[in-house]
Amino acid sequence: MGRADGVDTADAATPARPERPRVAPPAPPGVRQSVPPVDPGRFAPTPARPLRAKFRHLSADTLIQPHAHPWAQVALSLSGVIRTTAGAGTYLVPPSRALWIPPGVEHVVTVVEDADLHTLYLHQDAHHVGPDVVPAQQAAWRECRVLEVSNLLRELVRHLPTAPDQPPDERERHLAALTLDELRRARPVRLGIDLPADKRLRHLCEAVLADPSRLDTLDDWARETGASARTVARLFRSELGTTFVRWREQVLLAKALTLAARGRPMGVIAAELGYASASAFSAMVTRSVGMPPSRFFGQAG
Numbered sequence: 001m002g003r004a005d006g007v008d009t010a011d012a013a014t015p016a017r018p019e020r021p022r023v024a025p026p027a028p029p030g031v032r033q034s035v036p037p038v039d040p041g042r043f044a045p046t047p048a049r050p051l052r053a054k055f056r057h058l059s060a061d062t063l064i065q066p067h068a069h070p071w072a073q074v075a076l077s078l079s080g081v082i083r084t085t086a087g088a089g090t091y092l093v094p095p096s097r098a099l100w101i102p103p104g105v106e107h108v109v110t111v112v113e114d115a116d117l118h119t120l121y122l123h124q125d126a127h128h129v130g131p132d133v134v135p136a137q138q139a140a141w142r143e144c145r146v147l148e149v150s151n152l153l154r155e156l157v158r159h160l161p162t163a164p165d166q167p168p169d170e171r172e173r174h175l176a177a178l179t180l181d182e183l184r185r186a187r188p189v190r191l192g193i194d195l196p197a198d199k200r201l202r203h204l205c206e207a208v209l210a211d212p213s214r215l216d217t218l219d220d221w222a223r224e225t226g227a228s229a230r231t232v233a234r235l236f237r238s239e240l241g242t243t244f245v246r247w248r249e250q251v252l253l254a255k256a257l258t259l260a261a262r263g264r265p266m267g268v269i270a271a272e273l274g275y276a277s278a279s280a281f282s283a284m285v286t287r288s289v290g291m292p293p294s295r296f297f298g299q300a301g
Contacts, residue, residue, distance in 0.1 A: 034063045042164035045071050045123035049168050050132075051176040053160035054119040058082075064109040072122040072129070072141075073101040074183065076149060078158060080115030081258045083209075084108070086144050089192045090209065092254035094261035095154075097189060098147045102129060105144065112258065118157050120179070131183040140188070147186035156182060190289050191257065193250045196239035200225040204232065208248060212255045215274045218244045249288055256285070260297035 035058075043052040058064075060080075075084055076098035084091050084099050086107035091099050101107055103124050109117070122131060130141030156179045161172055193209070196202050204225050208214070221244075222232040236244050252273050259269045270281035285293045 033059070033061065034065055036065050037067050039164070040067070040069050040121070043119075043121055044069075045121045047123055047125075049176075050123040051160075051179060052121045053157065053162050054121070054164075055162040056117045056119070058111045058115050058117055060111050060114050062111040066106050066108040068104055068106040069121075070103050070124075072103050072124050073107075074120040074122070074147075075099045075101065075107075075109065076118050076120075076157065077115040078118060078154060080117075081112040081261065082115050082117060083110040083112050085110075085195065088197075089144060089194050091144070091146055091192050092258055093146070094258050096149055096261060097191065097257070098149050098153075098186070100141065100145045100147060100183075102142055102144065120157065120160075122180075131180040133184055144192065146189045146191045147183070148189055150182060150186065153179065153182040153186065191250070191254060193254060194240045194242075194247070196235065198235055198239055200227050201232065201235045201239055205247075208251055212248070212251045213273050249284055253285065253288055256281075257297065266293055266297070 038054065038056060043054050045052045058080075075082065075093060076095075077093060078095055081092060081094045084093060084101070084107055086099070086101050087105050092112065093099050111117075124130075129138045133141060156175055160175050160179065193205075195205055204221050207224065208221065217229075218232060219229040222229040225232065227235075233244060236242060236247060240247060256269050256273060259272065260266075264272070266281070267278045270278045273281065275281040275284070282293050285291075285296055289296050
């Protein structure tokens with residue numbers, strides 16, 4: 001690919017990924033302001049009002065403190081980019097994507113660029129998970145997942161009422177029903193970055209996320225953790241079920257999606273992320289997400 005990525009054992013068989021304990025995500029480097037969530041209880045969904053919407057404009061480098069709630073959440077930014085760490089993964093969410101977070105999963109939001117953050121809260125119960133999906137389709141909704149945001153979904157979210165004490169009316173019920181239907185139809189996107197429980201590896205992963213275009217080898221990154229490259233490579237396998245190279249590709253994909261949302265041409269994105277050519281970058285994208293960059297980034301704006 002025209003990259004010098006250090007140690008990689010991508011050809012070895014990948015073992016089954018073990019269960020990892022959830023750990024509270026640390027604040028990413030560069031955060032200037034930490035704020036609590038805005039009184040989620042005032043927006044709690046109910047069986048009679050199964051979808052509630054919330055809006056908040058946030059400045060870059062703001063962190064919304066870790067929290068969880070008993071309902072599901074969809075986080076999306078209609079302008080700007082947010083990073084959401086939830087469960088054992090982290091996700092960069094540009095305006096073309098949304099993140100589904102199941103009930104009870106602790107999450108923290110970091111604002112990468114000034115963002116108009118829209119949050120949808122969905123009522124769930126012990127027997128139903130997802131946006132009113134049939135039982136056979138619920139398993140996928142029990143995990144965090146990235147969704148493609150259609151033009152219709154974007155406009156529906158924009159028009160949902162966000163005042164906490166506003167009583168529901170017929171218009172809201174119609175908008176909510178259409179929003180749930182559009183969420184059900186949203187195409188899932190293979191875009192998410194797993195995070196480890198091991199403190200040494202977590203430190204390295206957070207450093208890569210903070211500066212994904214840094215072209216150091218695994219040996220260089222490992223030195224900052226006080227571990228050898230061999231130890232770090234083993235931790236990637238045991239903790240994340242992958243290699244450093246493959247894991248960093250997911251980081252680069254997320255970064256590339258953010259750059260595409262700003263209107264950067266693919267050649268510029270490839271160069272900014274350290275690829276020797278646009279074709280090498282295109283090959284990585286196609287291998288990772290199963291589609292060419294023109295399609296993957298086509299709706300990023």
